[in-house]
Amino acid sequence: MAAKFGTSGLRGLATELTGSTSALYATAFARYLLGNGLAKPGDMIAVAQDFRDSSPEIASTVMGSLKREGLVPIDCGRIPTPALALYAMSRGAAAIMITGSHIPADRNGIKFYRPDGEIGKADETAITELATDLASDPVATRVEEGSGDDHSAEAAALLFKRNSKILPASALSGLKIGVYQHSTVARETMVDIIRHYGAEAVALGWSDSFIPVDTEAVSPDTESLLLKWAGEHGLDAIISADGDGDRPLVADESGRPMRGDLLGLIASRFLRAEVVVTPVTSNSGIDAAGGFEVVRTRVGSPFVIAAMSEALGAGKGKVLGFEANGGLMLASDFSPEGREIGPLPTRDSFLPALAVLGTAAARKMSLSELAREYSLPVAAADRLENFATERSAALMAYLRGARDNLSAFLSPIGTVAEISDIDGLRVTLGDRRVIHFRPSGNAPEMRCYVEAPTADEADALLKQGLAAIAAWKP
Known part of the structure; x- marks a missing residue:
């Protein structure tokens, strides 16, 4: 079972997930639901997929396994993840x-949702343990094709209805907006x-x-x-999303992408949030920029959702969360100018994009002008792909092993002033620039995040950080 849970769902090579592995994890999830009173025999379970070549085969296997376990799969087709979760x-x-x-x-990957929303880390652990116990069971690993009644139109319509009341009618009238499809x-x-x-x-x-589009580390080609x-088109903005539509990409009138955590900050103000939960990788300037309480977590939607639930349980009012990739999660009801928006505790690309576009339009500003109002440190992020997981683990163990190791590693870049080890290593340098090293939880990649006073300084620091990672030898 080479596939494993990362920052959001089960991930692995498509060749690992197709066939018996997807059958095994679908069986484990079904038995977890049934065994914990989260479903009973005959209950429906919704299944959707993205446009990857391997997704139809995995979806068919998953539906076959669910049916074998006594559940009723319904086929929601190729719709965004927030549409599936909402429906x-x-x-x-x-x-x-x-x-x-x-x-x-x-x-490819598989994301699992309980009836009350995205699963958490405790659920992941329990499902993994079940899958491990069932790995030698020929029934649990048997691949059977499956299908379900088509509910794609109903699910898509529900997401459209939700998004159609976020802004006032005709709020974007007169704008010309590109959609990178x-x-x-x-x-x-x-x-x-x-x-x-x-x-x-x-x-x-x-x-x-x-086409894999990463909204957190936008590629030079994109x-x-x-x-x-x-x-070419004289656009006021361009919007897009990642493969499953839960992470937004918003570019200003010149085509320059806006940071995902800036989108989250603007959306938080638009919604008048009282508590904002966001990972340590989000811009450090958020803490003082919004007029709300900020809770920092490890990277990954399950950690954000857990902290949102804790804040909601403590009676802290209007609670939402977002990640540095821009995906926005609502733990409570919100009502901007009386328009009711219900909870959706999973990443959503639509609400943050509309909040930013609507805010700029209402104030008759360009997106670049709106962004400049937020005097955040300039942040940048990128990754080294095909960086073996074992090598990432060895590098992080070395950097954590001794303060001298970290100081030596960073000596061409700057001196170490402060260290945060919430998720990866986030280092504040002596001149207050920030550099953060973190292995990806989803793929064999090392990610580097930086903050600096200017764009040129941030770009230079990012290049230095990536070069240091690439040059390191165990």
Whole structure:
């Protein structure tokens, strides 16, 4: 069982997930639901998928396994993850999303949802233990094709209804907004919702083959496309999402992507949040920028959701969370200007994008002008792909092993002033710049996050950090 849970769901090579592995984990999830009173025989369970080549086969196997365990799979088709979660929660049903999100096309993943929302780390541990116990069971690992009644239209319509009341009617009238469609399952709904609010939607970059778009570390190729389209079409903004539509990408009128944590901050103000939960990798300037309490967590939606639930349980009022990739999660009801928006404790790309577009439009500002109002440190992030997990673990063990190791590693970059070890190593340098090293929880990658006073300094620091990682030898 090479596949494993990462920061969000089960992940692995597509060749590892197709076949018996997907059958095994679907069986383990079904038995976990049934064994813990979260489902009973005959209950429906919603299944959806992204556009990866391997997703249909995995979805079929998952539905076959669920049916074998006495549950009733329903097929929600190729819809965004927030649409699946919203629809399943509205029906009091569990759900499974087949997606690898933003990771390379040769990989895939499975996300699991209880009837009350995305599973947490305790659920992951229990499901993994069940899968381990069942690994030699020929029934649990048997691959059977399955299908279910088509509920894709109902699920998509529910997401559209939710998004259609976030802004006032015609809030985006007069704007020309590009939608980078590539291979995200959010591509058609994004065009529809932009038009619903009165903007001219320009569909861009449709792809029949899967393109992994990382909204947290936007690739140079994607940046080039956005800059080109913004100039060619005279756009006020460009929006997009990752493969399963739960992480937003918003670029300003020049085609420059806005940081995901800035989108989250603007959305938090738009919604008048009282508590904001966000991982340690989000911009350090958020703590003083919003007028709300900020709770920091490890990276990964399960950690954010757990902290949101704790805050909600403590009676702290309007609670939401977001990640540095921009995915927004609502733990409580919100009502901007009287428009009711219900809880959705899983990442959503639509609400943060609409909040930013709506805020700029209401104030008659460009997105770049809006961004400049937030005097946050300039943040940047990137990753080294195909960086073996074992090598990442060895590097982190070395850096954590002794203060002298870390100081020597960073000596060409700066001196160590402060260290945070919430998730990876986040180092504040003597000149107050920040550099953060963290292995990916989803793929064989090392990620580097930086903050500095200017864009040039942030870019330079990021290059130095990535070069130091690449040059390190155990």
